[in-house]
Amino acid sequence: MACDGERSYGYDDYKEAADWLLDHIDQKPRIAIICGSGLGPLANTLEEQTVFPYEDIPHFPRSTVSGHAGRLVFGRLSGKACVCMQGRFHFYEGHSSSTVTFPIRVFFLLGVEILIVTNAAGGLNDKYNVGDIMFIKDHISMPGLAGQNPLRGPNDERFGVRFPCVSDAYDKDLRNLALKCAEDLGYLDFIREGVYCMVGGPSYETIAECCMLKALGADAVGMSTVAEVLVARHCGLRVFGLSLVTNKVVVSYESQERANHEEVLQTSLLRARALQELVTHLVGRMA
Numbered sequence: 001m002a003c004d005g006e007r008s009y010g011y012d013d014y015k016e017a018a019d020w021l022l023d024h025i026d027q028k029p030r031i032a033i034i035c036g037s038g039l040g041p042l043a044n045t046l047e048e049q050t051v052f053p054y055e056d057i058p059h060f061p062r063s064t065v066s067g068h069a070g071r072l073v074f075g076r077l078s079g080k081a082c083v084c085m086q087g088r089f090h091f092y093e094g095h096s097s098s099t100v101t102f103p104i105r106v107f108f109l110l111g112v113e114i115l116i117v118t119n120a121a122g123g124l125n126d127k128y129n130v131g132d133i134m135f136i137k138d139h140i141s142m143p144g145l146a147g148q149n150p151l152r153g154p155n156d157e158r159f160g161v162r163f164p165c166v167s168d169a170y171d172k173d174l175r176n177l178a179l180k181c182a183e184d185l186g187y188l189d190f191i192r193e194g195v196y197c198m199v200g201g202p203s204y205e206t207i208a209e210c211c212m213l214k215a216l217g218a219d220a221v222g223m224s225t226v227a228e229v230l231v232a233r234h235c236g237l238r239v240f241g242l243s244l245v246t247n248k249v250v251v252s253y254e255s256q257e258r259a260n261h262e263e264v265l266q267t268s269l270l271r272a273r274a275l276q277e278l279v280t281h282l283v284g285r286m287a
């Protein structure tokens, strides 16, 4: 697929995609869920599914990464109308930030109010174990700090304001609700709360970079999520985010460990069930 690094979309493109979807679904979703690497099975738990391959939806980008199927799944979770992205878009695929976040504005136009973002991430915090689920309380965006913010460019007031505040990007009430759900499910042993750091990828971090990210206060590192969250907050969606710690980053020059995507996908499989249960409970308890 050609690199679309410069591609940007206008209001009419989002609207066309949203109107096409509205013509093909029975009920508008209030909750959207983005499935991270290997976390696509979450979408299979939806009941009364209607599925659209991305290529069928006007203007929708294509998934190119293994573990990202490339389908939009509409259905019910805990009785609530939801839409799941089985496969997300990343900068390292060559997409522009406008392409990476295209679905978020489509969801907004569909009437979505809450976004649940999930991702696979490398654990930076020494206390974290592979298989831990970290509720994201904040983020550090390495691309964002260097000027690669998805809101860069002319601001469309129909979506949001020019200078959005993001000190409350990750909704505290939703996080507390998720903690209650985790407690009910007996999951507290492997639940954490921390800071996600986004890097550009696709190469994993060097040892020096991992040491730097730890020193900056990040607890987990990945190559996604932040752009989606910024665009979601811009248009007023409430956000709950979680990272599955699929590997521990390498911070010693003596280590024989090597980060690899196969390990990421395998760990995702191991925790798939717990993650599904958690999200299902959370959605069920949302007002």
Ligand SMILES: O=P(O)(O)O[C@H]1O[C@H](CO)[C@@H](O)[C@H]1O
Binding pocket: 035, 036, 037, 038, 065, 088, 090, 118, 119, 120, 121, 201, 222, 223, 224, 225, 260, 261, 264
């Ligand atoms: O963030 P998600 O899409 O879950 O995937 C993570 O896993 C992949 C690397 O193994 C990268 O895409 C990284 O961002």
